[in-house]
Amino acid sequence: MKIAHISDTHFPHIIKESFDRTVEMINNSDVDFVIHTGDLVDRGYLREYEEAIKAFSMVKKPIIFVPGNHDGKNVGLKLFENLIGPLSGVKEGKDYVILYLNSVIPDMNEGRISNSSFLWLKEKLRKYIDKRIKIVSFHHHLVPVPNTGRERNVLFNSGDVIDILIKYGVNLVLSGHKHYPNIYQLEDLLIVNAGTMCSVKTRLGDKNSFNIIEIDDKIRVKTLRMDEIRERVYTRKKERIYNVESEKLFRIVQIAGTFIDETDIFNKKMFLNAFKKIEELNPDFIVHCGDIVNEGLIKNYAxxxxxxxxxxxxxxxxxxxxxxxxxxxxxxxxxxERHITKKVAFKFLNSSQYDSDVGVVGRGQLNKIKQFSRNLSEFKIVVLHHNLLPIENTREKGLLEDAGDVLYELTRLKIDLVLTGHSSHPSARKIEDTLIVNANSLSCKKQRSLFGNSFNVIDVYKDFIYVSEIQSLSGSRHVLGIWKRK
Ligand SMILES: [Fe+2]
Ligand SMILES: [Fe+2]
Structure with a gap:
């Protein structure tokens, strides 16, 4: 199956040369159909829609249009439904299914998969579970995209969406919105963001682009920019691990959110039980990912x-x-700032700011990570408080301002492990070659996991990494995952 993935045309502000060339390439290609991931028009006006419809009548392949935030300005979604098509739907073939849905909040740039859309998506994923190829599409980006400035428009419930896409074995998610082409492999899910097909609104002097995606036993994503072609090939299923015999290198206990103070927000019993357990586990390193005290007062620190x-x-x-x-x-x-041995190297970052929940790493620290990545240690770890990937069971608001660029650098530099401690919910996901593990709150009464307050144990072996969550109160264990090392 072959798809042309286009996005963010923003009629009427188009570069005609880019539009015509892309249409010509699509018409002359053997793609089965086209998917447009939103922002067809710029302000949601009737005249813009009419112009876009006229222009797209030149395309000789079937097209699925997904609504974007710009399509939803000025009550534009009603026009979209009347003139373009439904805001969500299913395209089913013999061995594939494409589920597309609306992530637009009218007149807002932020996105969300509403409760009803979320349930719809879950129901459809259940129904089509046996399809060999499962594709989901919506306008807003699911994880931070590099080179696009301040991160603020990831879906509100991105963490929950990621969670079900992975659980139901979705192969591919297609989005737009950020006008910058980017691909991440998050576990077995390939996350593809398209650049803008023909809009004048590009970033970093980037050229217009679109993707050709070919799916068989592998997924081939070709990004065709107006000046060059880039191609990446992904295997569809990662190897499963059955046999875990390997030499153990070290054990890390990762904690966060102790919230120590004199009020009952700090659960002292939970804390003491957890630390008794931590001592028994005999870790080589203990890392606290922040929110040690409830407030930065002298009595709490003491x-x-x-x-x-x-x-x-x-x-x-x-x-x-x-x-x-x-x-x-x-x-x-x-x-x-760091702790470096032959076996393992840690880089500690301060991502927190005065009186603000929003985190930032900043260019200075990012440059230091680049230096740090050159050290010869066998296993490299970066530690910071704020999460880099959206976390399930939370409304996403804790991401770093510069999450797009930080995530990109950490994965590009192939940092083995990133430890974070925001949002009071455990999570462990591998993105590209980097495993990112978030810790729940160890002893704060306000936490979000049904398993209760917890901390993580990370065992690094020669060939794999084993991550589990340990409940603070009872010490019972819940496996978060096992990942093969490169
Ligand atoms: Fe856009
Ligand atoms: Fe957008």
Missing amino acids: LASKYFNLPIFFVPGPRDINYLGYNLFPKYFGLK
């Missing part, structure tokens, strides 16, 4: 310093540096 009597690496969360915390954190816990 209290916290009494609770930790094992060697721990700390990075600050926003809770730790509000009020006086900015000065207290280095005094009580130090601001360690």
Whole structure:
């Protein structure tokens, strides 16, 4: 099966040369159909829709149009439904299914898969579970995209969407919105963002582009830019791991969100039980991914310093540096930048800002990661508080401002492991060659996991990484996954 994936035409602000050339290439190709992932028009006006319809009548292949945020401006979604087609739907073939849906909140740039759309998607994924090829499409990007500035428009419930797409074995998700072509392999899910086909709104002086995607036993994504062609090939299923005999290199205990203070938001019993268990587990390293105290006050820091009597690496969360915390954190816990041995190297980042939940890594620290990645250690780990990938069971609001660029650099540099501690829910996902693990809150009464407060144990073997979550109160174990090392 072959698909042309186009996006973000933004009629009437088009570069005609790009539009005509793309249409010509599509008409002369052997693609089965075309999918347009939204922002067909710029302001949702009738005249824009009419112009777009006229222009697209030149395309000689069937087209699926998915609505974008620009199509939904000025009550544009009603025009979209009347003139273009339904906002969501199913295209089914003998061995494939394509589910497309609306992620637009009228007159907003942010996206969301509404409750009813989410249930619809789940129901359809269940119904078509046996299809060999499963494709899902919506306008907004699912994970942060590099080179597109401040991250703010990822779907509100991106974490939950990622979760079901992976659980139901979806092969491919197609989106647009950011006007910058990008591909990530997240577990077995290939996430493809298209650039803009013909709009003047490009980023970084980028050229207009579109994708040709060919799916058989492999997925081939060809990005055809107006000046060059880039191609990447992905295998569709990763190898399963059955036999886990390998030499163990080290064990990390990853904790976050202890929220120590004198109020009952800090669950002392939970904390003490968890630390008893941590001692029994005899880890080589303990890493605290931030929000050590509930508020950055002297009495909380003084209290916290009494609770930790094992060697721990700390990075600050926003809770730790509000009020006086900015000065207290280095005094009580130090601001360690890295820890490097032959076997393993850690790079610690401060992603937290004064009185703000929004995180940022910044160019200075990003450059230091590039330097750090050159060290000769066998296994490289980056630690920060804010999550880089959307996390299930949370409304996505904790992503770093510069998540797109940070995620891109960490995966490009093939950092083996990234540890984060925001959003109070555990998560472990491999994106490209990098495993990203988030820790739940260890002892804060406010947490989001049905399993309860917990911490993570990460066992690194020569050939694989084994991640599990340990419940703070009972010490029971829940496996988050096993991943093969490169
Ligand atoms: Fe757009
Ligand atoms: Fe958009």
